[in-house]
Amino acid sequence: MRTLKLAAGLLASVALPTVALATDLEVTHWWTSGGEAAAVAELAKAFNAGGDNWVDGAIAGGGDTARPVMISRITGGDPMGATQFNHGQQALELVQAGLMQDLTDVAEANNWKEIIYPPSLLDACTVDGKIYCAPVNIHSPEWLWLSNKVYEDLGIPVPTNWNEFVASAPQVEAAGKIPLALGNQNWQSNLAFGALTIGVGGLDLWKKVNIDKDMDAAAGPEMLVVFQAAADARKLAAKSTVQDWNQATNLVITDQAAGQIMGDWAQGEFQVAGEVAGKDYTCLPGLGLNEYISTGGDAFYFPVNKDPEITAAQKRLAAELVSPEVQVAFNLKKGSLPIRGDVDLAAANDCMKKGLKILAGGNIVPAGDMVWSPDVQTQLGDLQAEFWKGQEMTPEEAQARYVEILKSGL
């Protein structure tokens, strides 16, 4: 019996290479929530339709948990076929160490330079003139989500920007509700701060600090205004005791909290709860002050593999990910924006349409992951965690530490 199995196994391993194109490709990612899994299924379906086999390697626990696993597999000599990263500097050293497949030929064959919009997405994939990743979607974190019902009950109009939101907060608080819902995890306060930087500080300041790395601007009075706004926000969020971001979103959905600063992925939660954009909740990109969104998002990288068949399959997948059909199917399920401007998302809801309009208008900035290293990002997260946890740290102190951290990443 055992020899029979062994023989069958041997036979199968001999037979495999003769089946044309049917290459198994393991793809690792951290998309495990309901909506995310449905979106990944679209990618797998498209890839399998081409005759290959998508082997799903989902890693639960979010990017912070998944990335170390992925990196140690790649550096440890057990590379997967393809892996998700946020495009930017997360995989930069792996590329520089020659561990990632060069996709320049695929990009040229499919004219990525022309179709990928905004071009900064492709720039984030480019190292020394060569392209190393295939962007799949755009997520922007600079959104303020508001519960319309909280304001209707108070008899005041729903705020249209951050300043009105702060002004209305005492009334919200008097009604026994939490003005601002905020999860107790570092990345969430970091995200809120990022949104305030663009919303309150404006684009010029953001660019000066994050792109030109102008440390005088980071230490200047305009940036102090941002830190003061963050101190306001911290006061408004003092009564929020939840941990996860979706629990905080749930406070807004159930009208216990007036608003939340969260990325566009939050609208998936509103949709699942059966709420309608514009009627039950309001979304304000760029906090309603400066309608800019940053274009972070996800991309797939393809670790270098010795097997030429896998390399060929990797290139087929890369081309597939950027194709218009996959972009539409994937992004509708994911609730994110497509990476090309020439596809039609007619089924998109109000908030997604707002995002698309801003994108088409070109009011976009690169994401933090693209301009600062993970080391700086982690330190900034630590600073924000400390700043937001109590009311002790003054905006001035926080700003001084902020400048120190940015300097360490120059």
Next chain:
Amino acid sequence: MAGTVPKRRRFRNINAKIAAIPMVATTLVVFVGGTLWTILYSFTSSKLLPKLNFVGLDQYERLWGSSRWLTSIHNLMIYGILALVFTMVVGFLLAVLMDQKIRFEDTFRTIMLYPFALSFIVTGLVWQWILNPDLGIQHIIREMGWTSFAFDPLNNPETVLYGLLIAGLWQGTGFVMCILLAGLRGIDEDIWKAARVDGIPRWKTYVFIVIPMMRPVFITTLVIVASGIIKLYDLVVAQTSGGPGTASQVPAMYVYAYMFQAQNLGQGFAASTMMLLSVLIVLIPWAYLEFGGNKRG
């Protein structure tokens, strides 16, 4: 002295010595080698991949200037001292009670030891729920009618460490009890008889005779508990993930965050070297007492 060792002695038990070679090699290469490698690279500016570009003590300077690291150390000291004192005292008291020739001792011992069979992750999650104001103790007591009752240690930076401590004690005390109970059973029955003949009260016998006799057991327990405290990680991750803010950060979380999330190996290695140092501070006095003491005896 070494040169005068007779050849015969060096080749005595030759088979046993050959058999020990794989173990010695593993220890040298994996444990000592890995440790030295880590220390060496903690003096470099390695980011995602280890590279040998030395930067001197820069990583250590940054480490000791980082307020997250200082908070971590501070938290670990508070947690460590309290956990050490409480597990030892409570564990010993339970062991003494257990030693009173009670009925169903096996059952009680099993119940007390059960929490230790759970991993820290499970312990942390269970206690996160129990201490959650909307699900756990606070909720139940409010349901019973005391609506002003408030018990929410995990969401307050001032009290979060005690929330961790509750879970840590629940998990670890039974284990300490079992070791100390075994130690108590190792005390010769004749000693008790002699103490009784001399008319010494039971508590005095425990404090002045039994505890000093149990010194080796106590020291071993102390080392096990202390090294468990220094590497404290999974309990915090499961219960609070270091929050609120940085109020319950511990050094092991810093090491992980900087090695893998921040992609800054040098910084992570520097932090883990400091952790190694603190383990050594615990271990060296123990080794001295254990092995140094034998020579005198």
